[in-house]
Amino acid sequence: MRSLILCFLVLFLFGCESTEQKQAEAPQIFTHFEPDYANHQNVDEPIPQKQQALLIEEQSTPIKVKNRVVKKRPPKTTDLWVHIANNLHFTVYQNRALKKRIKWYLKQPKYLTTVSKRAAPYLYHIVKKIEQRNLPMEIALLPFVESDFRPTAASSQQAVGVWQLVGATAYHFGIKSDQWYDGRQDVLASTDAALDYLSYLHKRFNGNWLHALAAYNSGEGRVKRAIEKNSKRGKSTDFWSLSLPKETADYVPKLLALSYLVKHPQKGMKQPKLAYKPLTTQMNIGQQFDFSVIAKLSGIGSKQLHAINQGYLKNQSSPNGPHTLLLPIGQEALLKSQFFKSNFAGEYIVKQNDTLYGIAKRYSMSVKALKQLNNKANNFIGIGEKLLVGQPKTLPSSLTIDYKISPYLEPQEDIVIPTIEIDYTVKTGDSLWSISQLYDVPHSDLAKWNKLSASSILKPGSQLVLFIPQAEKPKAKPIKKDLLLDLQKTLNQPR
Numbered sequence: 326m327r328s329l330i331l332c333f334l335v336l337f338l339f340g341c342e343s344t345e346q347k348q349a350e351a352p353q354i355f356t357h358f359e360p361d362y363a364n365h366q367n368v369d370e371p372i373p374q375k376q377q378a379l380l381i382e383e384q385s386t387p388i389k390v391k392n393r394v395v396k397k398r399p400p401k402t403t404d405l406w407v408h409i410a411n412n413l414h415f416t417v418y419q420n421r422a423l424k425k426r427i428k429w430y431l432k433q434p435k436y437l438t439t440v441s442k443r444a445a446p447y448l449y450h451i452v453k454k455i456e457q458r459n460l461p462m463e464i465a466l467l468p469f470v471e472s473d474f475r476p477t478a479a480s481s482q483q484a485v486g487v488w489q490l491v492g493a494t495a496y497h498f499g500i501k502s503d504q505w506y507d508g509r510q511d512v513l514a515s516t517d518a519a520l521d522y523l524s525y526l527h528k529r530f531n532g533n534w535l536h537a538l539a540a541y542n543s544g545e546g547r548v549k550r551a552i553e554k555n556s557k558r559g560k561s562t563d564f565w566s567l568s569l570p571k572e573t574a575d576y577v578p579k580l581l582a583l584s585y586l587v588k589h590p591q592k593g594m595k596q597p598k599l600a601y602k603p604l605t606t607q608m609n610i611g612q613q614f615d616f617s618v619i620a621k622l623s624g625i626g627s628k629q630l631h632a633i634n635q636g637y638l639k640n641q642s643s644p645n646g647p648h649t650l651l652l653p654i655g656q657e658a659l660l661k662s663q664f665f666k667s668n669f670a671g672e673y674i675v676k677q678n679d680t681l682y683g684i685a686k687r688y689s690m691s692v693k694a695l696k697q698l699n700n701k702a703n704n705f706i707g708i709g710e711k712l713l714v715g716q717p718k719t720l721p722s723s724l725t726i727d728y729k730i731s732p733y734l735e736p737q738e739d740i741v742i743p744t745i746e747i748d749y750t751v752k753t754g755d756s757l758w759s760i761s762q763l764y765d766v767p768h769s770d771l772a773k774w775n776k777l778s779a780s781s782i783l784k785p786g787s788q789l790v791l792f793i794p795q796a797e798k799p800k801a802k803p804i805k806k807d808l809l810l811d812l813q814k815t816l817n818q819p820r
Contacts, residue, residue: 402601413463414461415534434594440474445604446633449601458520485507488509500514506643507636514700530545605651606654609648609700614642675709692704751787766792
């Protein structure tokens with residue numbers, strides 16, 4: 326009996342020792358967004374516990390559902406950047422590419438605070454659009470990587486705006502572009518198109534966000550070919566294993582490094598602060614408008630108004646729209662005035678189970694008119710979203726803003742500007758955009774004159790035709806008037 330007990334104790338102790346040994350040898354486990362992300366050979370060894378405070382913190386264990394990470398709801402905050410940081414869920418594996426990008430950001434300690442100031446009028450709206458679509462919050466940082474959040478940024482590849490959309494892609498996802506307006510420079514309109522495109526790429530690459538982001542930068546065809554090439558050779562097809570252009574190979578690590586630094590602030594790098602509330606609000610004038618009139622009515626400087634509405638290329642909106650403006654909150658007195666409520670569109674807050682068709686029917690509108698009024702390229706609406714509804718009145722002709730003659734300028738006859746036709750021989754490196762800038766003609770007009778698309782690639786030696794203005798139109802002399810008084814008298818509105 327004593328021998329039997331001794332044998333049992335020996336086996337029990339051996340089993341405990343074996344268990345402890347296995348636990349000690351078990352590698353650190355990282356939960357991540359990309360299934361193929363951790364398997365690449367260039368990913369460094371897990372970071373020792375002492376270094377984790379500097380490089381990476383182990384995330385709380387999330388639940389993975391269809392390649393999405395579901396975590397406990399982050400605590401409420403009054404800072405938008407804290408909210409963004411709390412909702413970043415890509416796991417950052419420290420490899421050479423990421424460490425290189427992190428070091429670059431750390432050498433630019435004021436980068437985030439500087440670019441955050443440019444993003445301030447729009448960032449809250451972008452975050453809400455991302456949350457409504459249940460997309461990863463890391464996408465909110467993409468305009469920082471793409472353009473340093475410059476609405477008028479233009480690349481050598483003719484990509485424009487904070488999301489750097491090329492003409493063909495923007496057009497495909499419903500962005501309008503003409504001599505009056507370039508939706509790629511309209512931050513909120515281009516955000517809808519960019520999120521549509523990213524959602525498409527995410528599905529196109531079977532839920533792999535790193536592949537989708539790479540395709541956003543270099544094109545889905547190029548990423549697809551790189552994946553197929555590795556697959557045929559029996560190599561890994563994760564992002565880090567693909568043979569991609571240097572720009573794309575740096576692009577994804579740049580986004581991941583930035584998201585890491587937002588989530589894990591480093592000593593010496595200034596952290597931006599931004600109130601967790603909208604700083605601007607959208608309104609739709611419902612008809613062609615002049616910036617000088619809106620500036621007067623809203624009490625906002627014309628330059629400031631243009632600065633946050635850079636989609637408009639002229640001082641007026643197009644007769645055919647869009648007519649949506651972004652205004653700073655607190656300076657939108659026109660929105661709350663009886664004048665606006667009586668003569669322009671009203672507001673409706675989207676509720677659960679609402680549809681565009683149902684809302685349009687309720688306000689005796691067509692779905693097309695409702696979408697145009699709200700500058701929507703698709704049928705997506707989110708609970709809590711504010712929509713402009715109703716049929717805005719047309720102002721009297723005496724006050725209607727006209728493209729060539731404003732009612733607040735001295736009337737003059739329409740002047741036809743003579744043009745001269747010239748032929749241009751395409752040189753190596755030329756593009757429609759560069760030629761249009763050289764001759765100061767609209768990019769879209771140059772394409773139209775030569776029966777080309779806005780994104781056409783030019784062949785050296787080919788001939789283009791251009792129509793160059795011979796003389797500038799004389800500028801009209803403004804007449805000093807009280808615009809608000811003039812409007813209200815015409816509409817019999819009490820002041």
